[in-house]
Amino acid sequence: MNTLADRQGKQPIIAAENLSKVFTSGIFIRARTEAVRDASFEMYPGTVLSLIGESGSGKTTIGKLMLKLIKPTSGKLLYRGQDITEIKGKDALRDYYRKVQGIFQDPFSSFNPLFRVDRVFDMVYDVFLPHVKNREERTAEVLESVNLNPARILHQFPHQLSGGQLQRLLIARSLLLDVDVLVADELISMLDASTRMGILNLLVDICRERGMSILFITHDLALGYYISDYTMIMHRGRLVEKGATEKIYKNPVHPYTKMLFNSVPDIGHKWDRNEKFVPEHVEREIEAFYRKNAGQGFTYVDAEHGVLLSAE
Numbered sequence: 001m002n003t004l005a006d007r008q009g010k011q012p013i014i015a016a017e018n019l020s021k022v023f024t025s026g027i028f029i030r031a032r033t034e035a036v037r038d039a040s041f042e043m044y045p046g047t048v049l050s051l052i053g054e055s056g057s058g059k060t061t062i063g064k065l066m067l068k069l070i071k072p073t074s075g076k077l078l079y080r081g082q083d084i085t086e087i088k089g090k091d092a093l094r095d096y097y098r099k100v101q102g103i104f105q106d107p108f109s110s111f112n113p114l115f116r117v118d119r120v121f122d123m124v125y126d127v128f129l130p131h132v133k134n135r136e137e138r139t140a141e142v143l144e145s146v147n148l149n150p151a152r153i154l155h156q157f158p159h160q161l162s163g164g165q166l167q168r169l170l171i172a173r174s175l176l177l178d179v180d181v182l183v184a185d186e187l188i189s190m191l192d193a194s195t196r197m198g199i200l201n202l203l204v205d206i207c208r209e210r211g212m213s214i215l216f217i218t219h220d221l222a223l224g225y226y227i228s229d230y231t232m233i234m235h236r237g238r239l240v241e242k243g244a245t246e247k248i249y250k251n252p253v254h255p256y257t258k259m260l261f262n263s264v265p266d267i268g269h270k271w272d273r274n275e276k277f278v279p280e281h282v283e284r285e286i287e288a289f290y291r292k293n294a295g296q297g298f299t300y301v302d303a304e305h306g307v308l309l310s311a312e
């Protein structure tokens with residue numbers, strides 16, 4: 001991808017090359033869902049990449065592929081140049097799971113309700129950082145850096161903490177592990193507006209300071225604009241538009257992206273899961289767009305701005 005980071009000579013931390021995932025189900029009649037088709041993208045240190053699209057477009061599937069929770073059907077995912085399907089063996093896998101972490105929508109589900117916070121951290125040390133001597137000191141440091149009071153929080157159970165505090169804890173955990181890549185899937189959608197901005201700003205600061213790379217999966221176009229350096233728009237398993245956030249928001253080319261930006265009634269609008277997302281006439285417009293540009297495939301319309309012009 002011809003990006004600014006590329007031109008500055010930075011190596012991507014993650015590179016997806018023609019990544020596809022097909023889910024099959026049913027014994028007699030095989031139902032086939034092409035959740036992700038032919039996705040290529042790069043993630044660079046110290047940058048946030050947003051992944052935006054309607055429900056069912058394949059966003060979480062991309063996140064799960066990166067976290068090595070599911071295997072690609074075809075194509076490759078490279079982590080610092082290495083194909084992640086080739087990462088095998090206990091030690092190599094543990095290193096990968098340490099460096100590439102996910103934070104999901106519901107922070108409560110990420111914690112064992114029976115363990116107090118100090119126990120959660122103990123387990124992180126036991127599994128990933130057995131050589132660290134000054135555990136208490138390190139824990140206090142990371143908790144303070146996410147604005148949590150160690151003395152207050154360490155002896156509490158998850159149900160005694162708010163959603164915002166739990167997400168801060170997850171971020172603190174990532175800091176402790178010194179993660180490279182964070183997959184944040186609808187991270188803040190459960191939080192109220194004020195807590196939300198605090199967590200987002202914290203995340204972006206950490207990303208920049210530590211050279212971490214974040215995949216920020218969201219339904220919220222305004223948040224995407226606010227937080228990300230690069231943006232990818234997903235429609236029916238395809239990345240239909242991607243590149244520098246400014247360029248995509250100022251000059252959308254794909255009819256689906258245009259529809260998204262036109263249909264945002266107010267800042268912070270999110271799709272209702274039951275909403276009919278893509279109106280019939282937009283689907284027809286997309287088909288006509290692909291027909292008109294037949295044979296052109298994914299094309300760069302500008303240095304940092306690519307569009308799927310035809311979908312064969």
Ligand SMILES: Nc1ncnc2c1ncn2[C@@H]1O[C@H](COP(=O)(O)OP(=O)(O)OP(=O)(O)O)[C@@H](O)[C@H]1O
Pocket residue numbers: 023024025033034035053054055056057058059060061062
């Ligand atoms: N384990 C699975 N088995 C079969 N189909 C699946 C599986 N996981 C996802 N899918 C299908 O793949 C498609 C993409 O799903 P995915 O969860 O990636 O969408 P999403 O963009 O994250 O949606 P949302 O915004 O609702 O979270 C959907 O059609 C979904 O039903």
Ligand SMILES: [Mg+2]
Pocket residue numbers: 059060061
């Ligand atoms: Mg999802």
